[in-house]
Amino acid sequence: MVFNRRAHFEDAEDTPSNPVISEPLGDIIARRYSRRGFLKGMSYGGLGVAAIGSMNPLTAAIANGAGSAGRFAFDEIAHGVDTTHHVAEGYDADVLIRWGDPLFTDAPAFDPQRQSADAQERQFGYNNDYIGFVPLNGNPDHGLLVVNHEYTNEELMFPGLPGPLDEHDFTGLTRELAEIEQAAHGLSVVEIKRQNGKWQYLTDSQYNRRLTPRSTEMAISGPAAGDALMQTNADPSGRSVIGTLNNCAGGNTPWGTVLTCEENIHYYFMGDTSGHPNVALLERYGIPAMGYAWGRYDDRFDIAKEPNESNRFGWVVEVDPLDPTSTPVKRTAMGRFKHEGAASVISSDGRLVVYMGDDQRFDYLYKFVTRDAVDTANPAANRDLLDHGTLYVARFSADGQVEWLPLIHGEGPLTADNGFASQAEVLIKTRLAGDALGATPMDRPEDVEANPETGRVYVMLTNNNKREPDQVDAANPRPDNTFGHIIEIATENGDHATTRDGWEILVKCGDPDKAEVGAMWNPATSENGWFAAPDNCAVDHRGRLWVTTDQGSNWAKSGTADGVWALETQGERRGTGKMFFRVPLGAEMCGPCFSPDDSALFVAVQHPASDGTQAFPGREERRSSFEDPASRWPDFKDGMPPRPSVVVITRQGGGSIG
Ligand code: FEO
Ligand code: CA
Ligand code: CA
Ligand code: CA
Numbered sequence: 001m002v003f004n005r006r007a008h009f010e011d012a013e014d015t016p017s018n019p020v021i022s023e024p025l026g027d028i029i030a031r032r033y034s035r036r037g038f039l040k041g042m043s044y045g046g047l048g049v050a051a052i053g054s055m056n057p058l059t060a061a062i063a064n065g066a067g068s069a070g071r072f073a074f075d076e077i078a079h080g081v082d083t084t085h086h087v088a089e090g091y092d093a094d095v096l097i098r099w100g101d102p103l104f105t106d107a108p109a110f111d112p113q114r115q116s117a118d119a120q121e122r123q124f125g126y127n128n129d130y131i132g133f134v135p136l137n138g139n140p141d142h143g144l145l146v147v148n149h150e151y152t153n154e155e156l157m158f159p160g161l162p163g164p165l166d167e168h169d170f171t172g173l174t175r176e177l178a179e180i181e182q183a184a185h186g187l188s189v190v191e192i193k194r195q196n197g198k199w200q201y202l203t204d205s206q207y208n209r210r211l212t213p214r215s216t217e218m219a220i221s222g223p224a225a226g227d228a229l230m231q232t233n234a235d236p237s238g239r240s241v242i243g244t245l246n247n248c249a250g251g252n253t254p255w256g257t258v259l260t261c262e263e264n265i266h267y268y269f270m271g272d273t274s275g276h277p278n279v280a281l282l283e284r285y286g287i288p289a290m291g292y293a294w295g296r297y298d299d300r301f302d303i304a305k306e307p308n309e310s311n312r313f314g315w316v317v318e319v320d321p322l323d324p325t326s327t328p329v330k331r332t333a334m335g336r337f338k339h340e341g342a343a344s345v346i347s348s349d350g351r352l353v354v355y356m357g358d359d360q361r362f363d364y365l366y367k368f369v370t371r372d373a374v375d376t377a378n379p380a381a382n383r384d385l386l387d388h389g390t391l392y393v394a395r396f397s398a399d400g401q402v403e404w405l406p407l408i409h410g411e412g413p414l415t416a417d418n419g420f421a422s423q424a425e426v427l428i429k430t431r432l433a434g435d436a437l438g439a440t441p442m443d444r445p446e447d448v449e450a451n452p453e454t455g456r457v458y459v460m461l462t463n464n465n466k467r468e469p470d471q472v473d474a475a476n477p478r479p480d481n482t483f484g485h486i487i488e489i490a491t492e493n494g495d496h497a498t499t500r501d502g503w504e505i506l507v508k509c510g511d512p513d514k515a516e517v518g519a520m521w522n523p524a525t526s527e528n529g530w531f532a533a534p535d536n537c538a539v540d541h542r543g544r545l546w547v548t549t550d551q552g553s554n555w556a557k558s559g560t561a562d563g564v565w566a567l568e569t570q571g572e573r574r575g576t577g578k579m580f581f582r583v584p585l586g587a588e589m590c591g592p593c594f595s596p597d598d599s600a601l602f603v604a605v606q607h608p609a610s611d612g613t614q615a616f617p618g619r620e621e622r623r624s625s626f627e628d629p630a631s632r633w634p635d636f637k638d639g640m641p642p643r644p645s646v647v648v649i650t651r652q653g654g655g656s657i658g
Contacts, residue, residue, distance in 0.1 A: 016466055017286045018362040018431070018441055070524070070573040071544055072566040072658050077579050079528045079560030081616065083631035085605065086582040090652050093581065095634045096192065096602070097145075097201050098645040099126050103190055103208045112626075112641055113159060117176070120183035121210050124190070125149030126157065127644045128604035130250035130341065130536075131591035132258040134321050140596040141194035144207050144321045146258040147591070147646060148247035149188065151267070152181045153610050156641055159626050170293035178294050182214035187247055187260055189321045199600060199648045209324045213243030213268075217327060218317060222387045224332035227424035229278070229311050234300065241312045241330065242300075249341030249447050249536055249590070251354065255379035257320045260328075261339035263359060265313040267291030271304040278307070280419075284431050285314065285338075286360075311428050316342050316356070318386060331386040334368045335407070335430040341536070345450035345457075345496050346374055352385060353496035355457060357445025361464045363431065364439040365394040365448070367404060369497045391427070393439040396475035396503060402489060404499045405437045412437060443467060443476045443484065446550075447536040453543045455494040456569065458506065459487040460534040462550065475503070478518050482554060483510030483532040485520075486547070488569070507567070507575050509534060511558065522568065522575035529577040531565045532558045538592040544658065545569050546580070548589035548603065553612025562589040564603060566658055580658070581649060584633040584642075586610040586624065591646070598656040601649040608633045609642040 074088040087093035100110030100123050107122035129148040136142050154173065155161060158180075161172045191205035202208070210216075220239045224230055230238030248263035269288035273279055282288070287310045288295075288303050295301035300309040315330040316339055334342070337358040347353045350373030356366045371388040375381035392404035408414065409423040413436040420426045426433045443464035450457045461476070462484045469479040475487060486509070490502040509532045510517040512525065521530055535550035549562040564581040568574055583589050583605050591604030613619050613630035624630040629642050651657060 015286070016361040017284050018360070018435065068572050070568055070576060070578075071542075071570075072568070072578050074566075074578070074580060074658055076526065076528050077582060079558075079579065080582065081555060081559075081561045081585055084584050084633055085647065087649055088580050091649055091657075092652060093647050093649045094198070096199055096646045096648045097124050097190060098634065098643040099124055099128075099184070100643065101201075102203055103188060103210065105203045107203070112157075112639070115158070115180050117179035117183040117214065120180050121212060121215060123210075124188050125186060125210065125212070126152045126184035127606050128646055129248050129590040129606055130260065131593040131602045131604055131646060132250060132252045132321075133593050133595055133602065134252065134256055134258065135596055136191070140599065143192060143595075145188075145190050145192050145201075145593075145602065145646065146250075146260070146319060146321050147188045147190070147604065148250060148260055149185050150246055150248050150263070150590075150606065152184050153607055154181070155623070155625050156607075156609060156629060157184070157626065161626070168290050170296070173293040175297040178292070178297050179214060181292065182243075182294065183210075183212050185214075185247070186210065186212035186216065186244060187319065189319075189324070194600070197650075197654070199650070207321060207324050209321070211244065211319065211328060213245050216243050218242070218244060219327050219329045220312065220315075220332060221329050221384070222332035222334075222427070223422075224336075224424040224427045227422070227428065229308055229425065229428050232300065232306050232308050232312070244317050244328070244330075245313050247317075248339065248359070251342040251344050253318070253344050253382070254346060254352070254374055254376060255382040256322055257318050259331075259342040259344070259354070260317045260319055261342055261356070262313050262315055262317065263338045263340060265310065265338070268294055268313075269301050269303050269310050270295035271302040273303055276303060276307050281429055281432065282310070284429075284435075285310070311336070314338065316354075316386075332424070332427050333387050333389055333391065335366055335391045336428055337363065337366070337430050340445065341447045343448045343450055343457075345452055346376075347496040348494040349497060350374060351389075351497055353450075354386075355448035355450060355459075357442075357448055357459065358431065358434075359444050359446050359462070361444055361466050362441035363445065364434045365442055365445045365459060366430075366434075367392050367394075367496070391430070392499070393434040393437055395438060396440045396473070398474040400502050400504060402501050402503045404501075405439060406499075407433045407437070440473065440475055443481045446534065449537045449539050449545070450496065451539045451543050451545070451569075452494070454570075455491040455496070457489040457491065457496070458537055458539075458545055458569075459489065460537055460547065461485050461487060462533045462535050463554075475505075477505070478508065482557065483508075483517060483519065484534050485509055486534055486567075506569065507577070520575070521577065522573055524573050524576045526578070528560075528579045529565070531560075531563070531577055531579070533562075535588065536590050536592055538594060540594045540658070541596070541598050542656075546592050546601075546658075547577075548592050550588035550590075551611075552588075553615065556612050556615035561585065562587065564589060564592060564601075584608045585616055585631045586613045586642075587633075587644075594657065598658075599650065599654065601657045603647050603649065604644070605633070605647055606644050608644060
């Protein structure tokens with residue numbers, strides 16, 4: 001097969017590692033769903049909403065939205081695919097910062113022909129994903145962006161690589177390139193400011209910082225810190241680790257820190273597992289997947305040489321961007337899995353609840369509930385809040401309830417006899433603990449976002465083309481789910497800490513005009529308003545939901561590039577999508593983040609010119625590469641490769657987005 005890093009990621013995600021597949025739920029679900037399906041031909045309408053409402057606890061607030069006009073005023077853009085980006089009329093979408101842009105006054109300018117790891121450590125990293133905005137001095141026009149750099153696309157980054165490469169063929173991937181790759185991972189913290197109406201990033205900032213898996217020391221805290229399974233030759237204490245890997249989405253905390261999530265950690269490890277003491281654990285996490293050559297040059301990425309190093313990744317990491325000398329902390333109480341994001345909300349009793357998806361086919365939805373309440377008056381008092389609390393995994397049932405099952409050592413099956421010697425082991429083996437508890441295997445849980453005003457929680461389930469017809473259940477109702485769906489969880493009175501909530505499906509994605517797709521949208525959704533593969537999302541300060549997509553190469557099936565869609569959640573138009581922004585060919589859309597007054601929307605264009613580009617007219621015979629990329633977005637200059645970039649969207653003449 002032709003090697004393309006991104007396609008390789010998608011293929012690996014294709015292979016579920018969870019052997020526990022839920023039982024078919026039988027006639028109850030069939031009755032429930034056939035009744036819903038009967039209403040308005042799998043769509044919403046006034047009648048349908050009323051009927052659905054009478055069947056589960058979501059009824060009340062559904063009626064509380066705007067009238068037939070909807071809550072979004074912009075004119076939507078059209079589906080389509082081309083080499084650049086598009087935004088709704090009346091808005092500007094400006095590139096704010098690109099891969100390689102210098103972050104410091106003395107940092108080298110980006111030179112794609114002469115890259116070095118040391119230069120990359122002083123420049124904005126590759127494949128921007130999560131974006132968190134932390135205001136400075138309460139100013140909505142001035143703050144810090146904390147941006148994840150999830151992974152690297154060698155074929156687009158580096159000149160002169162031989163190609164096409166086969167999977168796991170690391171020809172040309174020298175130690176020098178491996179170090180540049182490491183330096184391009186991690187996070188950037190960058191100060192930004194709006195001046196004369198335009199947002200700009202600053203290089204003379206005391207806050208700017210790069211965090212990488214090459215050089216940044218991080219602490220390990222919580223119940224798994226110091227455990228024998230966390231100890232390595234370099235760190236016999238099990239409490240200190242260099243760097244963070246595959247930082248996907250994340251979340252901001254109410255006390256000004258940012259949570260960054262380690263997702264597809266398995267790609268970074270190689271080596272022989274035959275003598276490994278915990279093969280079942282490795283297998284459940286897909287380790288080693290050999291996506292990178294790092295283990296050739298760096299023993300800690302060779303599982304045979306450092307059997308525990310992989311246990312030190314797969315966590316949520318807390319970063320304090322306001323203190324550039326601070327040591328980031330891996331919070332083990334929040335569990336170890338392929339973390340997509342970490343969405344915080346203060347529950348009705350004052351404790352913090354963090355919702356988290358484990359992004360793999362047939363993996364689980366989790367939430368973490370802190371033991372103590374958030375001190376909203378004193379940010380420093382929350383420093384160790386995330387070290388104490390309870391992790392729960394979700395079990396959805398067909399009666400519209402979701403039960404949250406605690407991962408507590410000694411309770412239920414989580415005992416030493418079953419391979420969980422301590423709470424540390426429950427957390428290091430979170431996926432195995434979720435299996436033992438009978439959690440519901442989901443269609444790849446990506447981002448989650450809570451609406452603090454309504455108490456509703458939105459769960460993006462991006463797709464699952466491995467679900468067989470006899471594996472469907474109420475919460476994952478479509479076999480071969482190519483296009484994904486969104487679940488809405490309804491807490492009672494904003495009590496996010498409870499062990500039981502209501503839920504229902506908000507939309508089933510894909511083209512509503514194709515019966516075989518089985519989509520479900522409000523009939524008010526236009527031909528451009530539907531989307532596929534929901535991935536990241538944001539709730540703006542008016543409580544409205546925005547969804548971004550990651551179809552991979554499936555844009556060829558939907559006919560549109562990824563982008564940003566507004567999605568109505570209340571009132572008559574509940575379940576209506578509307579397209580706002582579109583990415584260039586081969587990119588996905590990450591990181592939607594609103595400034596505190598909603599006057600700016602920051603989005604991350606990830607891996608432009610990468611995914612499925614051979615489906616683009618004229619590109620059929622041409623692999624996208626550094627020398628011949630499918631798009632040179634955003635510079636469009638000869639010799640300049642495509643560059644993942646953060647784009648800032650503002651309204652012409654000012655005002656809030658949407
Ligand atoms: Fe990194 Fe699940 O997307
Ligand atoms: Ca991604
Ligand atoms: Ca994602
Ligand atoms: Ca995704």
